[in-house]
Amino acid sequence: MSTNRRGGHVTSASDTVERECGHCEWHGAAGSYAELIKRYQDHLRDEHPTAWLRS
Numbered sequence: 829m830s831t832n833r834r835g836g837h838v839t840s841a842s843d844t845v846e847r848e849c850g851h852c853e854w855h856g857a858a859g860s861y862a863e864l865i866k867r868y869q870d871h872l873r874d875e876h877p878t879a880w881l882r883s
């Protein structure tokens with residue numbers, strides 16, 4: 829049985845939220861969901877400007 833689900837999950841041990849990029853192998857982690865969103869937005873803007881503009 830696997831409890832690992834794609835698309836983001838919270839690990840209770842560290843309260844770290846994670847998510848993967850839908851366009852490359854980038855994987856981000858942060859201490860809060862708001863911070864994670866910011867990191868993902870920064871990544872999109874730098875690496876996938878066309879995808880960032882569309883979102």
Ligand SMILES: [Zn+2]
Pocket residue numbers: 849850851852853854871875876
């Ligand atoms: Zn990416």
